Amino acid sequence: MNVKPYLKDFGFSHRESKHMVVAKGEKLWISLAATGGFMTSAGADPGAVSAGLLEINLFDGGTELAYTYSATESLIVLESAKGAVRIAIDAPSNALLFEGEGVTLQLNAGSAGQFVTSLKTPAGIELSIGGGRYLFAAKRGSVEFDDTWILSQFHSVTPILTLSPEGGKVALVAYELPVDTTPVEITRTLDECAKGNAAEFAAFKDGLVATPAEWDDVRDNIAYLLWINKGTLLSGAQVVLENKRRSPDTQARFQAIASLAFKDADTALGLLTALPFDAPPVESIALLRLIDEGALARAHRGTVYDLYNALGDSARQWARERSVTPGLYAYAYRFETGIKKTTLFGAGEPVAAPDLNAYLLLQSEALAKLAESVWESGDAIRWRESVKTQRAALIAHLWNGETFVGENVRTGAKSAPDPVLSYMPLVLGKRLPAEIAEKLAQSVDGEALESAIGTLAILGLKDAGCDEAASKLTLAALGRARADGVDCPFYGAALLALAHKVL
């Protein structure tokens, strides 16, 4: 598939590699996934920003050549009037491979090269970037590189690596390795790496929930974002990152949403439990999917216990810190809603919000089912009672007859409805009174819901039996995704889940 539209914001990469190729203006740059800022011996770790580290330039002798490029999920090709360079990733070797013909290849750090320590060694050229061992080894061609140390500036001169052809060809390997690690021999050709990566991507796509074939182009785009943006936490847990180019950080709520796109229950459960539950507490939407599909019945008992305890801790924290009226819970901070702007805080905080209370109602239901599965029957009964109390409180306090609103838990003042969060109780599906679901279905602005969190409400429309509204909104969302692209892996995951469920 063509990934050129994604090169500017997300880059070309492989899910098991930190290597990236990104577009800046007309040119391509090589880069590394963000590792989190830290003061290295070279100063602030440029890998933490990852704006593009080394510009790729092509030369004919001393004359710089303009180039165009194409990019698939497995191969980049730069073409100039005099020759071409191809780039692919060999993930098992932590290597970025370059092969070119008819041109001189140059990698130039430019202004990004300040505070870099560089060193020409027998193994290749090392740059103090990325927190590991960033090593460039020429396999064919002759290298020019100045590693002069500038005493008064605490760094080397700007790194510029120039590889002139030998027999008309150049070949270069960029390694990104843990410190003090010897690079391994590359055993596959560039073409074999590209072919293998394409096959891996195809297999990854197959692991996502099924969607109608007529939307395969949208599916492919979303799959690419989910595929390359893999992160690994210190615990070893694998997560989906919003954009590995920009940050290695993520939140639990996004993992819960991402899990909805995966067929395999173990993968979904792994994402769901990768991080401690946070706000907004949407994990139970994903968890109930797994419970209702029987996935947890096949899971290890210890896993179920851990899940039950973790979810219980979350429930108790909400009850302890954010509840005054039984069954009604409040946000204290805007960011807890998971969306940037909301009208729900208009009446002041702490605010009992309709989305929060819907999520926590599902949390109680999930806890009841988990309690049953670990033979905690007494707890199960209490959680089911809580579901009833919460449902009653949600409707009594936050339903104004037309829509859901927020309520200041101190003053009782109501906020104006929110175009997204007022519709989030739709996640309750058939647990909502039919007339409420119908009213919401009639007034919902589908475009406003086109976000990772908002899409959960459209999923709920289907659960609530509002099939027509759900279909209409799903098709519209898919159409916009086709026209405008998808710029967030989590929204993409939610959209795949929607297409799978509704269509």
Next chain:
Amino acid sequence: MFGTNERFNLTRATYSRRGSHPIIFEDFNTPGLLRITSNRAGDPMAATDFLFDVNLTVDGAPVKYTYFADEGSLRLEADCDCAWAEIAITDRNHVRYRGENAGLQLVLRSATGGGARACRGIHAALDGSGWEGEFGKHGKLLVKAIAGAALATAVYDEEKGAFSCVKFDFLPDAETGEFEAVIHEFFGARPCFCDDYEPFDELVDNNKADYAAFAQKYADAAPGYEGIAKYAKWVIWSRRSATAGAIKEPMILFQNDWNAVAASWQQSYNAMPMLEDPKEAWRQICTLFAYQDERTGRLPGMLTYTGPNNAGMQPPFQGFALDFIIRTNGEAFLEQLTPSECERMYPKFAKWANFWTTYRSAGRGDDVTAILSPHESGWDDASVFKDGFPAIDPNTLAFLVLLFENVARLAEGCGKTAEAKEWNKRAEKLTQTLIKEHWDGEKFVTTVKGKAVDSKSLACYQPIILGKRLPQEIIDKVAEKLTEEGELLTEIGLASESMTSELATFGISFVCGRVVGPQNMILTVGLKSAGKDKEADLIARRFCDHVKREGVILGYAPYDYYPATGKKADQQIPPHPADGWPWSSWCANSFMTMATAIIAK
């Protein structure tokens, strides 16, 4: 100790407490204004958004104040109406406040013009326990009144999607005129905060007692240096980290100002003057081994609350520290090296020593190493590195000799006699190589690609740390060079680059001209170990006298002009805010070593 009308104030020193995160300092560009932040997230003070102005208020309006701070608390006094407030930091994640006839106001104001953007929300806790504020990576605060009132103001700009104003006010009780308050810091779920706070005066006394107990780890300073030694010990005490995040046991942070890092080799620097507490000294030296790379033996260069930095690395300083401590405090310290302790640490030390000879091997088939960046030597811009890398640096070789000897000691301590012999043999061989190949008759030379680097750096004399392992003629020559006025020896101690060198700079530089504490300590310890007590004493006194005058600052420009060229120096004396040289524990521990063990008593 510090105050508006004291010799030292909080513009260059920052106020903190052992085992805590809050830092208070006087804004250099707004004299008289104290500001408070936290080192937990590792942001430099000059770039953090999590920074509060501290206003003393009378009838709700800020008034001018003076301040005085000691190890117990920091007190603010208004010019009028007997109005005052006091701040005491605890080691239990909270800060206590009290005042009379005044209130205290904390206003969130980013260091970089970002206003109140560090705040993600404030609300009155539903259980009535106080005001809770959320500050992202800086954690949460719970602000509560113990007497009087605590109010929070938080104005949210819907357009900008950020808070435009966040402040906390502590107001006195209308009847008593007093207030007392507390701010807790925490992450995640709110812990249960019990209300039985100790009386404020008791907290202040406890802080003082805590410092006094810590100060017992040090021997008495030489006469005349007792007063400044109190400051130095306080700097170390107040930079002793909390146990939080990635820091699993207390370490000494370098300083509070740029970022709160525990630098690997500095833990051994801190161990050196702890002559009255050998157990603590040994623990300090061993701290970073908990983060050792199992595969290679590498120790991380730095550690913060957020994690270790495995990319950078610092010199193998542990042997030098152990050599000094055992020479100075032999029997008492050696009691720490029990067989089980030797059994525990020998493999780790051995792995660290072998890391250097494996991954920094100069490729000669022996233990000679070549470093790949100046940071691996500790001297980031020493002129010995002007010809680049890889560089065979005699200082690293000297550190390795001492490390090998102490690895041998640990091997012997756990009964591995044959291995101990081997380590000693390696130490001896490396010493001979160092003398034969890196002494040019006048100084020790660094080599790059087989060629000696032409340099007038102080680093050229650092292998004096080998003491009497060196031939007497080398010892005599080094002592002569280090006491030659106008070359490396200035009125305030040894400069890091000769004053006759055109490369000497006092600008944005660390060790290419400035007189810095660690180098003066290393060289004077080396001279004394070589029998050159008089020379060591002379140099140590010059540096320590300057610390007495100027404060516990890492480095100083010795002149306001460059002697080699006559040109005006680009950094003026005394140090000013732009040169980024705050008080630091690295100077404090170097001073303490010199004041307690080098300067004659």
